[in-house]
Amino acid sequence: MTAATTDLPRAEAPRAVTLWRRFARNRAALLGLFLFGLVVLMALTAGLVEPVDPLRRAGDPLTRPFTDWAVPLGTDQLGRDILAGLFHGARISLLVGVLATLLSIGIGVLVGALSGFFGGWVDDVLMRVTEAFQTIPNFVLLLSLVAILGSSIEYITLAIAIVSWTAPARMVRAEFMSLRHREFVDAARNLGVSNASLIFREILPNALPPVIVYASVIMALSILLESALAFLGLGDPNFASWGNMIGQGRSVLRTDWYCAAIPGIAILLTVLSFSLLGEGLNDALNPRQKKT
């Protein structure tokens, strides 16, 4: 903490630049960023590729890829354009991924912060609840929630958040337990700062870096969960989804395997991009952590 005050002469580069330099040192992270940018671009331009409806009939059923330039990646057994499905699927994957991640981290931060800050019986109760959620197989709970709430995209996002908040909660709790008796917190407390602003303004900003890194993992898992649901035919039927495309492709696997393979590769690359991004973020935000 005091090291920065001893040698001042050179002006430090702005924080954003420093973070970017540390991030960019990791080549794989740059590849992740590139892939992620590609997916975002696909989600943004989905309306240009297929302005009407990705689920409409766009050509003859089971057109092979690269044979008809009106449908470059071919069509499935219902004549739906695979390229359009890919672009609109990116939209749904990202939407569900981002919202479910924000929601689960929100729940996780709240539970973890209360648990770690107050300790005692609050901690006991909240931790037992967390363990209960960790004990139930997450996909089975997800299925039950979808069975009860219904398969609309909002409820699927909510259900994914409900099954994935436990890991960030435990992380935030651990950070809070180690930070709550540090000097800067005691100092603020002695100045009469309220508990709420101790939690959210003093401790939380210091506890966030590992959670931000972990967000990339939750994002990847959310996308995998959504696509698994859609693969089983339990996704929202009103939207194109990669998982659903693979599920539909299963019935024509013997003859036209590309129907399942193309969206499968899309999921693989998207999830890969999040893993790589996460490693880069880790390098940028936790530079002192030993490189493993």
Add this chain to the structure above:
Amino acid sequence: MHLSQVLSYALRRLLQAVPVVLLIMVGTFLLLKMAPGDTVDALVGDMGGADAAYIEKLRAEYGLDQPVWVQLWRYMAKIVQFDFGWSFVYEKPVATILWERLGTTLLLMGSSLSLAFTIGVVLGAVAARRAYSLTDNMISTLGLVFYATPSFFLSLMMILLFSVKLGWLPVGGVKTIAAFHTGWAHVWDVALHLIMPTAALSLIYLSFYLRLMRASVLEVVELDFVRTARAKGAGEARLMVHHIMRNALLPVVTLLGLQFSTVLGGSVVVETIFALPGLGQLAYQSVIQRDMNMLMGIIFLCAIIVVIVNFLTDLLYARLDSRIALR
């Protein structure tokens, strides 16, 4: 360390699971209450309709007119005896169906986790010993790809390659139904059926164990006792197996216990694709058929399995790490 000490430690850990299991009971009860329709609705639907007075009488008979607290108490009292109610889809008690399905799932869990653990640990250790070399880069990249591949996509591609194109492996089921194999022929038959499901389920966990093992070995190698052992003249093989592996395994064993519930969840997709008659496939069918009693029974049974597995990993952990203070 005495066995009795290890046991009493593990038993204490088991006691800590009691409030968690109670919470799960309350949770499944709440989910049942949230679900549209109750037992009587299902019964009446089965009968093809009934008049209002009769429905009232049925509700009273099943205790559904009681306050929620009384209903919760009765529900918990029943669940403790593994009575999960009646399945209106199978026309049998839920518990009976669950026992029939348990074996297949445990078999799949056992084979997948052993595969993921063994290969993950070996690859992780190899990668760490040759850190930052070409071998390490290849293994680490492989781990990332395994992690990013959805199990259902992998399953379909394996079916395409090994069943459709090559014709080596059966597409689904747990045994060849018409064959009536006995003895070793039966074992061989089941093993053939389990190859693809096991591979599909284990790959993502393999990548977890690989990455953790690599990090863990890199950390242990730096420790003083390894240098001491090397200075005493311990050979590289002995050093690796006896000194490094044993300590580096600890976090991996912890993860194994922690992740067991996720693996159970993953079996839903894999069992559904390969038509394996286990709990996962049952969970999927129960959602489609809206068999809520069955679904809650599965949740509770899975929770119990997870608690037992955690108990076993605690025992294993205590055996591996003699530093654990058995307080």
